[in-house]
Amino acid sequence: MSKTITLHTGAPMPTIGLGTWQAQDEEELERALDSALEAGYRFIDTAYLYGNEAIVGRTVQKWLDEGKGTREELFISTKLPMMGMRPEDVPEFLGASLSNLQLDYVDLYLIHVPFGMLRHGMQNLDEIVAGEVGTGALDMETDHVAIWKALEAEVDAGRTRHIGVSNFNERQLTRVLDNCTIKPANHQIELHLYLQQPDLVAFCLERGVTVTAYSPLGSPGSKWLNTADGLQLPDLLGLPEVRELADKYSKQPAQVLLRHLIQKGLVAVPKSTNPERLRQNIDIYDFELSEAEMDTLDALDRGEEGRIIDMLLIVGVKDHPEYPWAKP
Ligand code: A2P
Secondary structure, eight states: OOSEEEOTTSOEEESBOEEOTTOOOHHHHHHHHHHHHHHTOOEEEOOGGGTOHHHHHHHHHHHHHTTSOOGGGOEEEEEEOGGGOSGGGHHHHHHHHHHHHTOSOEEEEEEOOSSEEOTTTOOOHHHHHTTOOOGGGEETTOOHHHHHHHHHHHHHTTSEEEEEEESOOHHHHHHHHHTOSSOOOEEEEEOBTTBOOHHHHHHHHHTTOEEEEESTTOOTTOGGGGGGGGOOOOOGGGOHHHHHHHHHTTOOHHHHHHHHHHTTTOEEOOBOOOHHHHHHHHOOSSOOOOHHHHHHHHTTOOGGGGOOOOTHHHHOOSOSTTOSOSOO
16 A cells, blocks of 8 residues: 555655644654654644644754755645634745745645634634633634635745645535635545544545545543543544454554554544654554454444534634534
């Protein structure tokens, strides 16, 4: 099985990338990035909002300077934050990301979420986690098509090779597809055993939009989410069906979860800062789940009940024209 899929431009995209959400500790992330590049990761997924682009930039630059590889071998994605959700903001935010990343271009620039915040409504994710973002900070004028045109201009300017979206629902993605000159190359959504989103995935793949799964292991490190609305984080790694397959193939449960996703033609961005787990998460190309085993894992989908990252937690209001975000 190939370690890459092909985007609409013909460019390859690695099917496993390093997710960097919730990896802000500078030294820990730097070590993780070093280990990841060493272990063969060539795709790093970050975002302006994660507040760690500069660390990614520094580590990648060091790797390049040491002659360990070339820029062309890497696939770097980052995202337009919600406070940059106006067409005139796009050049500034992509410019800031490129400067943080020490790059002339990124491989993929995604619209992070389908809603916008007022320019000074919020600055970083910590404010969300701390519950400091008021509903008054929401921008009710968000125009996806106008923002998309600004993203297309960035492709033309050579500052990003591909553009895409994240956390959009089918209606929102359809509007972009129907009004674009340059197609979305990728849609990044929450996707794991308990939230498999088969309809949205089928829609994307039919329209030639590749799909990246975030929180592919069920985000077991997001302990802070436990306190929100009494949510219980799922223990996907501990499920008997997953453990049984891991035993059968002499693999770890995480490897079974990731293999299940990439065998469906998806991309996944598991996050880890542990060198051993980093290595495990990319060592999934030497075994194959049977059709029956894929079906067993497919059957564990819990639909919307399985969703962990609820965008409503971020803004707490439902009267935005683009609500519901992420959900159908
Ligand atoms: P750590 O960084 O200590 O490895 P997700 O990508 O779904 O958000 O999951 C990320 C979480 O899963 C992190 O807490 C990470 O912890 C943990 N994790 C990553 N890879 C593995 C693995 N192979 N086995 C067990 N836990 C993992």
